[in-house]
Amino acid sequence: MQESDFAIVGGGVVGLSIAYGLLCKGKTVTIFDEHDNALRASRGNFGLVWVQGKGSKLPEYAKWTRQSAKSWKNFAAGLSDESGTDLRLQQQGGYSIYLTEQSLAERASDLQNLKAQLGGDYPFDVLGHNAIKKEEPHIGPKVAGAILHHEDGHVNPLLFLRTLSRVVRQRNAHLVTGKSVASIAPLNESQSSDSGFVITTADGAEFRSRRVVLCAGLGSKTLGQPLGFNVPIRAQRGQVLITEKMPPIINRPSDEIRQVDEGGIQIGASAEEVGADDRETLDITARLAQNAIDQYPVLAQASLIRSWAALRIMSPDGFPIYQHSRTAPGAFFVTCHSGITLAAAHATLLTDWICADQPDHYRDFNFPDFNITDFDFSAFSEERFNA
Amino acid sequence: MKTYDLAIIGAGPAGMTATTAACAQGASVCLLDEQQTPGGQIYRSLNHCDEQRGAILGEDYLYGKTLIDPLSTIDADQTFGATVWRIDENGHIYFSTHGQAHRIQARHIIIATGALERASPVPGWTLPGVMTVGAAQILIKSSGLITEGAVLAGTGPLLYTVAVQLISAGSPPTAIVDTQQPANYVTAAKYLPSALARAATLKKGLGYLAKIRSAGIPFYRAAGDLTIEGSTAAQALSFSHKGHTVRLQTDNVLLHQGVIPNTQLTRSLRLKHEWNRAQRCFHPQTSDWGISSQSNISIAGDGGGIGGAIAAQAEGHVAALGALQSLSLITTEQRDAGAQPHRQTLKKEAGLRRFLDALYPVPEEVMRPSDHTIICRCEDVTAGEIRSFVKAGCTGPNQTKAFGRCGMGPCQGRYCGTTVTEILAAENKLSHDAVGAYRVRAPIKPITLGELASLTGTGD
Numbered sequence: 001m002q003e004s005d006f007a008i009v010g011g012g013v014v015g016l017s018i019a020y021g022l023l024c025k026g027k028t029v030t031i032f033d034e035h036d037n038a039l040r041a042s043r044g045n046f047g048l049v050w051v052q053g054k055g056s057k058l059p060e061y062a063k064w065t066r067q068s069a070k071s072w073k074n075f076a077a078g079l080s081d082e083s084g085t086d087l088r089l090q091q092q093g094g095y096s097i098y099l100t101e102q103s104l105a106e107r108a109s110d111l112q113n114l115k116a117q118l119g120g121d122y123p124f125d126v127l128g129h130n131a132i133k134k135e136e137p138h139i140g141p142k143v144a145g146a147i148l149h150h151e152d153g154h155v156n157p158l159l160f161l162r163t164l165s166r167v168v169r170q171r172n173a174h175l176v177t178g179k180s181v182a183s184i185a186p187l188n189e190s191q192s193s194d195s196g197f198v199i200t201t202a203d204g205a206e207f208r209s210r211r212v213v214l215c216a217g218l219g220s221k222t223l224g225q226p227l228g229f230n231v232p233i234r235a236q237r238g239q240v241l242i243t244e245k246m247p248p249i250i251n252r253p254s255d256e257i258r259q260v261d262e263g264g265i266q267i268g269a270s271a272e273e274v275g276a277d278d279r280e281t282l283d284i285t286a287r288l289a290q291n292a293i294d295q296y297p298v299l300a301q302a303s304l305i306r307s308w309a310a311l312r313i314m315s316p317d318g319f320p321i322y323q324h325s326r327t328a329p330g331a332f333f334v335t336c337h338s339g340i341t342l343a344a345a346h347a348t349l350l351t352d353w354i355c356a357d358q359p360d361h362y363r364d365f366n367f368p369d370f371n372i373t374d375f376d377f378s379a380f381s382e383e384r385f386n387a
Numbered sequence: 388m389k390t391y392d393l394a395i396i397g398a399g400p401a402g403m404t405a406t407t408a409a410c411a412q413g414a415s416v417c418l419l420d421e422q423q424t425p426g427g428q429i430y431r432s433l434n435h436c437d438e439q440r441g442a443i444l445g446e447d448y449l450y451g452k453t454l455i456d457p458l459s460t461i462d463a464d465q466t467f468g469a470t471v472w473r474i475d476e477n478g479h480i481y482f483s484t485h486g487q488a489h490r491i492q493a494r495h496i497i498i499a500t501g502a503l504e505r506a507s508p509v510p511g512w513t514l515p516g517v518m519t520v521g522a523a524q525i526l527i528k529s530s531g532l533i534t535e536g537a538v539l540a541g542t543g544p545l546l547y548t549v550a551v552q553l554i555s556a557g558s559p560p561t562a563i564v565d566t567q568q569p570a571n572y573v574t575a576a577k578y579l580p581s582a583l584a585r586a587a588t589l590k591k592g593l594g595y596l597a598k599i600r601s602a603g604i605p606f607y608r609a610a611g612d613l614t615i616e617g618s619t620a621a622q623a624l625s626f627s628h629k630g631h632t633v634r635l636q637t638d639n640v641l642l643h644q645g646v647i648p649n650t651q652l653t654r655s656l657r658l659k660h661e662w663n664r665a666q667r668c669f670h671p672q673t674s675d676w677g678i679s680s681q682s683n684i685s686i687a688g689d690g691g692g693i694g695g696a697i698a699a700q701a702e703g704h705v706a707a708l709g710a711l712q713s714l715s716l717i718t719t720e721q722r723d724a725g726a727q728p729h730r731q732t733l734k735k736e737a738g739l740r741r742f743l744d745a746l747y748p749v750p751e752e753v754m755r756p757s758d759h760t761i762i763c764r765c766e767d768v769t770a771g772e773i774r775s776f777v778k779a780g781c782t783g784p785n786q787t788k789a790f791g792r793c794g795m796g797p798c799q800g801r802y803c804g805t806t807v808t809e810i811l812a813a814e815n816k817l818s819h820d821a822v823g824a825y826r827v828r829a830p831i832k833p834i835t836l837g838e839l840a841s842l843t844g845t846g847d
Contacts, residue, residue, distance in 0.1 A: 011780070036783020036823055043789055158789050165779050165790075178782035178815070244797060244833065262792075267836075279657075280828055282473060282481065282842060289840035300837035305797045308828045 004028040004174060006354075007199050007209035009181050009223060010216035012042035013157075013339035014346060016164040018213055020079075021351030023171040030174040030207055032181050032199065034219070039278060041217050042339060044238060044310020046268050047157035047260065048253060049089070049341050052096060052124060052149035053107075056114045060379035061319045063118075065338070068345035069151050075344035076155065082170065083163045087155050088261040094152030095132070095254040097143055097295050104145045111147060124149040138249050140297040146254070154253040156261050157340055164343075179203060184212055184223055186328045197331065211330040213354060217313045218276065220335060228327030232385050233335055235276050235311040239284045241267040241292070243302040250296065257292050265302060267292045271312075280309040312337040315382070322350065322380040333382070353377055391417045391464070393710055394480055394493030396471050396652065399427020400696045401688025402499035403454040404703030405710075406463050408725075412711050416463040417491060419482055421470050421832075425455050427501055428521070429696045431528040440531050443556045445548075447591075447696075448528075454700065472830035474498075474656055478683055481829075481842070488838040495683050495710040498653060499703065502646035502689035505668070505749065506802045507541055508756045511615030512642060513764045516622075520549045520643035533558045538624050538635055540564040540613055541643040543747045547595045549641070554602045562605040562635055564626055566644075566750045569609060575746035581738030588739060607633065611752060615640050644753050648690045651801055654827035656684060662819035665744040666693050667754065668805055669824055676709025676722075677702060685710050698736035701729040754809045762810070763803040765796020770810060777814040784808060784825045797833055800825040 006022050008015045011033025019029045051069050055062025069091070076089045098104035108126045115122035125131075125148045132146045133139050169175065179201040187208070188195035199207045214220050214227070224231040245263030253259075256269040270284045285307045293300045313335050315321050320336035332354050336342055393409050395402045398420035406418045420427075424434045430451025441449055458465060466484060473481040478493050504521045511517065520539060526532040533556045539546055542565050550560050582589060599606065612627040616634075625634040647668035650660060659672045659680035670692040677685040687706035688699035705726045712722040756762065758771030768791050773781075776790035784800070784807050787793035793807060794800035800807070804825050812822045830839070 033780060036785050037826075043785070158792065162779075162790050169779060175780045177780035241836070241839075243836065282475065282479070282829075283844075285829070286839050286841075286843040289836040290843045293836055293840050300835065300840070302836050303797070303833040304830055304836050304839055305833050306795075306799060306828050307830070308826075 003208045004030045005210050006030070007032065007184075007197060007207060007212040009184065009199065009212065009214050010219070011165070011175070011177065012040060012215070012217065013045070013161055013164070013343060014215040014334060014336065015213070016161070016168055017339070017343040017346040018215065018334065018351055018354070019168050019173055020164055020171075021347035022355070023168060023173055024347070025351060025355060027355070029168070030176060030209060031168065032179070032201070033175065033177045034180050035178050038180075039218055039235075039276065039311055041310055041313055041337070042161055044240060044308065045157050045340055046240065046266060047154045047258070047340060048094070048255065049091060049153045049155055050094065050255065050338070051151040051341075052094070052111065052147060054338070056110055057317070058319050058379065059117050060376060062114060064320075064345060065341060066151060067349070068342045069153070071344035071348060072153075072155070075347060079163050079167055082167050085159060085163045087160050087163060089153065089155045090253075091151070091153030092252060093148050093150045094154070094252050095146040095148055097132070097146045097254050097256065099142050099144055099294060101144045104147070107147055123151060136251055138296045138298050140293075140295060142294045148252070152253070154258055155340060160340065160343070176201065176207070179205075180219070181216070181223060184214065184227060184331070186227075186331070197328075211332070211354065213332045213334055215334040217335070218311065220333060224333050227331045227333075228325045229323055229333040230382050230385070231333065232316055232382055233313050233321075234273070236314045236337075237270075237272045237274050237277060237309050238268060238312055239270045239280050239288060239307060239309045241285060241288055241304055241307045243299070244305055246302060249298060254295075257295060265292070265299060276311065278309045278311055280307045316385050320380050321382045322353070322377055323382045324354075388490055388492055389417070389464070390492045390494075391415045392493065392714055392716060393417070393495050393497065393707070394419065394491065395497045395499060396474075396480070397427060397499035397501055397688070397690070398422070398425040398465075398467070399429060399499060399501045399688060399699060400451070400454055401501070401690075401699040401703035401706070402427070402497070403458060404700045405497050405499060405687055405707040406465075407454075407457045407461055408704050408707040409711060410461040410463050412717055414711055414714070414716050417493065418458075418463055418465045419469040419471055419480070420467050423468050425458055425465075425467070426451055428525070430455065431525060436528075440527070443527060443552050445552065445555070470832050470834075471652065472832050472834050474652060476656065476681060483834055483838050486835065486838060488834065488841050490842065495685065495714055497677070497685045497687050497706050497710060498690055499686070499688045499699075500649045500652055500690045501699075502693060503649045503801065505644045505647045505753070506806055507642035507644045507753055508760050508762050508770070508806055509613040509615065509642070509752065510757060510760050511617060511621065513761050514615055514617050515620040516617070516638045517615055517640045517642065520546050520641045521646070523641050524549045524552065527552060527556065534639055534641065536561050536637065537639040537641045538562045538564060538637045539641045539643070540566070540610070540624060540626070542567040542750075543643055543645040544592060544743060545646070546643040547592065547599065550604070551595045551598050554598060554604075559602050559604055560641075561637060562607065563599065564607045564610045564613065564624065564635075566610055566613070567608065567747060571746055571748060575742055578738070578742035578745050582742035584735040585739040611750070613752065644749055645747060646689065646693055647805055648692060649801070650690070650824070651799065651827050651831045653679065653686060653690065654824060655829055655831050656681065658684065660824065663692060665741070667749045667809070668693070669808070669819070674709070676712075677706035678709055678713065682713065694733075694736055694740055698733055698740070701732040701736070704729040705733070754806075755813055756806065756810075762806050763793040763796065763800075765798055766792040766794075768793040773807060773810050774814055777811065781811070782815055782817070783811060783823050787811075794825050799827055799831065
């Protein structure tokens with residue numbers, strides 16, 4: 001039977017980032033990834049490494065997000081060194097674009113509050129129409145203005161995913177692909193610490209690991225409950241458009257429109273509560289197209305080559321969940337909807353936490369440019385939803 | 388929004404016949420086709436065909452007038468130059484004409500979008516100067532343009548048909564390089580009895596081969612290892628033949644390996660599809676009446692599995708009757724009686740098709756191209772790269788996108804899809820049905836953001 005230090009159940013961006021971090025620490029890792037038609041949040045993402053607006057209701061999350069965004073440069077450089085692939089990371093700032101003065105003012109005031117909570121360290125500018133027009137010459141007359149946050153950026157998410165999967169293989173991760181995991185069971189029912197787990201795939205094959213990280217998106221629900229996790233997550237559909245490759249039109253990404261490094265314009269930012277339905281719809285795609293044209297009128301003539309929809313994995317408050325099992329020690333549940341932004345933190349700090357002897361009480365992080373010495377993981381426990 | 392009993396997508400033999408048959412029963416019908424005139428690919432531009440072009444293209448082409456002419460006398464909305472780019476389960480159909488988006492609704496839809504040529508991914512196939520045999524025939528049909536000094540390479544009935552048409556046009560091919568193997572005759576022989584119901588068609592085919600022979604065109608049988616040479620454009624075709632390598636200088640190579648169903652619309656609707664081993668392609672699953680896994684959508688013609696123009700015409704009738712019965716516009720008895728003669732046609736055509744499928748199978752080198760051959764021409768992804776994705780854990784076509792942009796170009800995998808499935812099935816040792824196909828999403832043909840945005844607020 002295959003044995004490893006860690007079993008990672010879920011081979012998307014979240015699972016691969018954690019696997020990479022564990023491999024860097026010298027752990028042995030087995031990664032389980034499903035078949036071709038699995039619902040894959042990692043295939044639907046927008047490639048943003050994004051800070052602005054995140055965490056106004058949970059300052060711990062604002063810190064966490066910013067730390068990850070700051071760490072991305074080193075993280076990407078490390079992956080590039082190992083793989084020879086440039087991930088096209090750009091962190092020259094990003095926008096939220098507004099069509100009315102009122103919505104711009106409301107957003108600016110939200111961010112001012114967050115800035116105050118963070119002790120004044122939150123670099124953003126409010127740009128009026130003329131100012132954004134200077135930065136983005138193709139911006140249209142309907143645009144009232146934008147927030148430019150200097151810590152925002154984007155990456156090529158497909159190159160990132162591909163590089164992660166290549167690098168974990170180079171580091172001898174064991175990949176079990178094209179199979180779904182049927183069950184994860186503690187080896188010892190008596191709850192004594194770290195006796196290990198048996199992972200059984202749908203075809204009956206068994207694998208053993210000392211610890212297990214469950215990051216299987218929507219699949220975490222059925223797998224997680226026997227391990228003592230509540231898994232309070234739901235699917236939220238997001239729809240995305242991509243145009244033909246075009247000459248440079250847009251300099252900086254926004255949370256709704258960006259020009260990918262290959263030239264296509266990616267348009268997104270819809271959110272619907274429709275369950276596990278990943279079909280694209282006419283009404284939403286038409287609205288996304290209209291919004292893009294309102295912001296950049298030149299896009300009216302751009303040729304749309306595909307639309308698609310994917311399911312975000314959302315917790316009740318939208319923030320990540322990092323949970324160590326109370327009934328099956330050594331089992332961790334990880335979920336978030338910002339797998340790209342948080343990848344750098346997941347590969348480093350989060351793997352410190354899940355490697356710790358007593359993760360529930362872990363406080364001390366060993367990471368070069370991380371200066372929060374008392375980072376509180378309990379803020380991300382799913383127990384916050386129990387109240 | 389206009390609503391109809393029946394909408395028919397595609398005005399080839401299946402779509403034209405279905406339209407005429409449904410109108411005859413009093414249904415309200417809308418026919419949409421991407422081209423400017425009816426006919427589909429097989430009878431393309433027949434309305435504008437002069438005597439000279441007719442002589443080149445032959446009687447099978449001119450036969451299409453018997454399907455096209457009735458369209459001008461029936462009471463159906465017919466829109467040409469209409470690109471259908473989205474169909475919803477609820478019967479909403481979105482299409483564009485002259486850059487303007489429209490929406491209609493139909494209680495039942497017949498998809499008759501026909502076939503497309505199977506990609507022939509051999510080294511150099513993406514070079515300028517290389518086309519498909521079908522594309523060369525489209526040039527003849529639509530503008531009378533004759534490809535001169537061409538080498539035809541591959542196999543299948545269409546290849547011989549176009550060779551004869553080029554001879555008739557006074558520009559015979561300089562050579563025919565046939566990938567069919569002698570063993571194919573042995574395999575096909577057992578289907579010959581069932582094909583004899585179509586003896587006239589077989590005789591016609593033999594006549595084509597005789598015409599090619601008497602024109603003195605060099606004919607290389609059982610060729611393999613096709614490679615098109617050239618750095619910026621095709622300069623030569625080389626291939627193995629009787630144990631030697633032959634190299635033919637040419638700047639015009641026409642490739643052909645048969646046709647496969649165009650499943651873009653049926654895939655975008657997430658209908659159930661299955662792999663056809665004899666024809667080596669996916670097609671949607673249908674009932675005897677052409678009804679798909681979704682009860683308000685039918686498939687007729689080559690889009691539901693390759694049967695040829697005569698079978699497509701019969702299927703158009705059958706699908707129309709099946710749709711009208713399911714809409715309660717005709718009785719079951721009317722349906723069954725009306726379909727009787729067409730079922731007989733279909734039986735005979737199926738016998739012929741089994742024989743042709745065995746006689747002209749897809750060669751190994753097209754199913755499993757060499758590593759350096761480009762497969763996805765939109766994004767320049769080679770067979771070797773796809774195989775390397777498999778080693779990285781890629782089990783299906785949708786993952787090849789994430790691993791290397793394969794299938795992410797403007798054609799949405801229309802051309803590379805079947806080859807990608809073949810490669811993944813072989814590498815992962817899985818069945819083609821288990822490997823599956825690209826997920827196809829709207830718009831199935833590119834439209835502008837402006838066209839899409841014009842429908843804001845009109846959706847459901």
